[in-house]
Each structure stands twice: as structure tokens, then as C-alpha cells.
Amino acid sequence: MYDLLRKNLEEKIKISDEEFLKVVRNIRRSTLKRKKDLLRKGDHCDFVAFVEKGSLRSYSIDERETEHVIQIALENNWISDLRSFITGDPAQLYIETIESSELLILPRNSVNQLLDEVPILEKFFRILYSNAYVATVDRIQHNISLSATERYEQLIKNHPDYLQRVPLHYIASYLGMTPENLSRIRKQG
Amino acid sequence: MYDLLRKNLEEKIKISDEEFLKVVRNIRRSTLKRKKDLLRKGDHCDFVAFVEKGSLRSYSIDERETEHVIQIALENNWISDLRSFITGDPAQLYIETIESSELLILPRNSVNQLLDEVPILEKFFRILYSNAYVATVDRIQHNISLSATERYEQLIKNHPDYLQRVPLHYIASYLGMTPENLSRIRKQG
DNA sequence: AAAGAAGCTTGATGTAGATCAAGTGATAGC
DNA sequence: GCTATCACTTGATCTACATCAAGCTTCTTT
Numbered sequence: 001m002y003d004l005l006r007k008n009l010e011e012k013i014k015i016s017d018e019e020f021l022k023v024v025r026n027i028r029r030s031t032l033k034r035k036k037d038l039l040r041k042g043d044h045c046d047f048v049a050f051v052e053k054g055s056l057r058s059y060s061i062d063e064r065e066t067e068h069v070i071q072i073a074l075e076n077n078w079i080s081d082l083r084s085f086i087t088g089d090p091a092q093l094y095i096e097t098i099e100s101s102e103l104l105i106l107p108r109n110s111v112n113q114l115l116d117e118v119p120i121l122e123k124f125f126r127i128l129y130s131n132a133y134v135a136t137v138d139r140i141q142h143n144i145s146l147s148a149t150e151r152y153e154q155l156i157k158n159h160p161d162y163l164q165r166v167p168l169h170y171i172a173s174y175l176g177m178t179p180e181n182l183s184r185i186r187k188q189g
Numbered sequence: 190m191y192d193l194l195r196k197n198l199e200e201k202i203k204i205s206d207e208e209f210l211k212v213v214r215n216i217r218r219s220t221l222k223r224k225k226d227l228l229r230k231g232d233h234c235d236f237v238a239f240v241e242k243g244s245l246r247s248y249s250i251d252e253r254e255t256e257h258v259i260q261i262a263l264e265n266n267w268i269s270d271l272r273s274f275i276t277g278d279p280a281q282l283y284i285e286t287i288e289s290s291e292l293l294i295l296p297r298n299s300v301n302q303l304l305d306e307v308p309i310l311e312k313f314f315r316i317l318y319s320n321a322y323v324a325t326v327d328r329i330q331h332n333i334s335l336s337a338t339e340r341y342e343q344l345i346k347n348h349p350d351y352l353q354r355v356p357l358h359y360i361a362s363y364l365g366m367t368p369e370n371l372s373r374i375r376k377q378g
Numbered sequence: 379a380a381a382g383a384a385g386c387t388t389g390a391t392g393t394a395g396a397t398c399a400a401g402t403g404a405t406a407g408c
Numbered sequence: 409g410c411t412a413t414c415a416c417t418t419g420a421t422c423t424a425c426a427t428c429a430a431g432c433t434t435c436t437t438t
Contacts, residue, residue: 034406062334070329083326086319092330129318130275136325137272140259141281143332144365145251148395167415176333181395183417223436337425356385370425372387 002027004052005104008076012127019118026110030103038079038103039095045084046108048128051077054101055165058093059173069174072098072159072166082132098166148177149185191216193241194293197265201316208307215299219292227268227292228284234273235297237317240266243290244354247282248362258362261287261348261355271321287355337366338374 002024009015009023030049032038038056039045049056051073058071058079070093073079084091085108115121142151152175155162162171172182191213198204198212219238221227227245228234238245240262247260247268259282262268273280274297304310331340341364344351351360361371 060330060334064334066334068330068333083323087323129322133318133322133325134272134276136322136329140325140329140332141249141251141257143329144257145249145253145255169415178396179416180397180418184395187417358385367426368386369388369427373425376387 002104004076005050008050008078009124013120013124015118015120019120022118023106023114023121026106026114028105028107030105032097032101032103034097034100036097037094038097039081039091039093041091041094043084043091044088045081045091045093047105048078048080048082048085048111049095050104050106051075051079052102052104054103055098056095056101056103057098057166057170057174058095060093067173068176069170072162072170072174074161074165078128082129086129098170143176148175148181149189151175151177152182152185152189191293193265194239197239198313202309202313204307204309208309211307212295212303212310215295215303217294217296219294221286221290221292223286223289225286226283227286228270228280228282230280230283232273232280233277234270234280234282236294237267237269237271237274237300238284239293239295240264240268241291241293243292244287245284245290245292246287246355246359246363247284249282256362257365258359261351261359261363263350263354267317271318275318287359332365337364337370338378340364340366341371341374341378 002020005024005027006015006020009020015023030038032054038049039058041061053075055072055074056079057069057073058081059067059069061067071079079095081091081093081095083089084093111121111125115125142154146154155171155175168182168186169179172179175182177185191209194213194216195204195209198209204212219227221243227238228247230250242264244261244263245268246258246262247270248256248258250256260268268284270280270282270284272278273282300310300314304314331343335343344360344364357371357375358368361368364371366374
């Protein structure tokens, strides 16, 4: 039932049956059809969500009403508006399912309490945060120094699975280009 | 002697004289002329540095030999290659003084030890990390959704001090544009 | 005080990628 | 199984910004 979550935790920390049970007790399971909202801008993002099945994206909308995909998460990944989760500020992001999905939701209240009960989770969250940090730093570097074509090539290398599962216009947005431009890049390559 | 550092810590946490003394005992003071390296790519960044006086920048160099300014730090700010500091991987960044500067260096060894001796510092570092995270997320949003002119206008609003102290071609790089383009933008505005 | 380096501006030209517009093919949900 | 929305492609045009090149000014260092 919670095998994938357990596996995910054990990629980062050692956790006993007993400790894992404490985590599981605090989890809420959520099943969502495709294109359903998990978070809307202005909400308080008081959870982190683990993707057990399906796929999601987080995105922002700027003043010109343009969407920008920030994160794509398939199975075995965590998604949240970490900024809002950490600071308590209103969310800047929307989070939405791409395919219909099965999620395991860990609310912030529980997290605070769990950190006392299961101290090894401190390490887990530290890793979660620093991974998120490193990912965003990488992304800046990426956008700064690569052309649209190179960014697409990197994506093929690092996330070939996205191409099977995620509509191309989301991928284009994630890579910081228009769908038209991505289409033309794919035609050449 | 360490007034500015104390003030900086107290912006984020409450710290007693005794605790602060423990911190200070672990600090190394460093005085650098302008344009001197503090960190080179490939080094292990095993410190965080507090700017007591002067200014620094961190930057990367891409395959095309182009520099990209990642962070600018004036007095009362911290600078590091946090990615390398956190993960222990070799640094991706260079750090260099812009003006001649006075730095307070906190080595990682000391940090680990200090976290045991002065638990309140856990909070300080959590805040330091999450500020860094939020800053990079903001920067992505910024670059994604604003034009070169708008990015410059935001900078004027948020960091007017940079304009007095930091050469314009570093600012241009920080904003993700060429010096020529920044020059033309300033001419119009 | 002089010489060199660093910093800034201006003009001419080039180009990656955006925007606009239209049409075709695929999917989901009733 | 039908219909509407969604997804993708292709072409024509436009534009923000980069690149290249040159000259001027202002600092730094000796």
C-alpha cells in the first residue's frame, strides 16, 4: 500500500517499521482526475505531496496571463510550493494534475509533530530542501547558458520519460520556450 | 569589532552574549584587496562568508567562456557556493571581491560543531538556506516573465545601492543581458 | 604624473525565438 | 460513436537582444 513511499524515503534515510508507521498515520490519500487543481495561487500551501501514480505540474501565471511551468513531477517524486510551505506566505504557484493521479499528502501540522517523534525525518527534510535548492540553481544556470535546442537535448537525456507522458506544450513552457519553437526544434533534431 | 555580525544574527534569531562568543571564537577574519579570489571552481567550498565591509560577487563561466554573475553581496550579507557547501561537491562557482573587503569566515567544521553547542543556530541556518532557496526561485520567475528593461527597473527599486558600488557590466550580467544592452536601457529610462 | 587597464557608450548588423494565423489530427467524456 | 476540446504543426512576419567594432572616459597602480 505504501511501498513506493517507503522506497522513496529509504533512498535518503534509514527508517524502521515503527517510524514508518508513524509517518503513514499522518498521511492523507488523495485521488484526482486529470487537470484537477491541488493548489491555487493565494492559498496557503500547507502540505507536501508524494506522487504515487500519475503526474502533476506546478506553474505560475504572470501579468501577461502567460503560464510558466515550474516543476513536473511523475511517480516517486514530491511536489509542493515549497516557498509557501516554508515561509507560510500565500502560494505563488498553481499545482495541477496532468494525468489522473494518486497522491499521498503530508500536511505541515503533521510534519512539525513528526519531526519531534521521528528525528531522522529532519535529515529527510533537509535533503528534500537542499535538493530543491540545487535543482533551482541548476535551472538558472541552464537557462542562462544554453540555447533552446540545447535545453531540449538536455531534457531528452535527463527525462526521456516526460516525452511519453507530458503534453509538449507543457514541456515547452518548462524549457522556457513557445510550443511553436519546440515543434520546430523537434522537427530538425 | 563584531557588531555588524551580531546585528545580522539578531535579525533572524535571539542570541545571548555567551552564545555569540562561541560563534566568534570560530571565526576567521580575512582582508582582501579588490578583484581577489575567495573561491575558485573545483575547490571545495567549506565556508560561508559574512561581508563586514566591501562587496563581492559569485559567478560561473560556461562552455563559451562567458561569465554569469550569480550573486552580488554588499555589507551585512552572506556569500558562499551553498550548493558545494551543502553537498560537499566541488564548487561550480567562483567568488571574487569587487571592492577591497573585510570578511568574517565561518568554516564548515566549525559550523557542524557549533550547531551542537548553540542549537539556536539550527534556526539561523535553516533561515539562511530557505532565504537562498527563495531568492533563486524569485530569480527564475523574474527571468522568465520580465523583459530586460523591467528587470533593470526592479533592480533599481530593490537594490539602488548596487548602482553606486558595482560596475555596470557586472550588473548587466547579473540581470542576464549584455553591457551594451544595459547601457541602451539606461539611456532611455 | 604617466601609462595601462578597466569601464562605458554608440552605431551597424545579425539572429534566435516570439507572435500571429490557420489548419489538421488526436482524446476524453458524455 | 459523436462532439468538443485539446494538442500539434507549419508558414509568414516581427522584434528584442546579441554580436562586432571602435572610440572615449575614468580609474588604479607605479
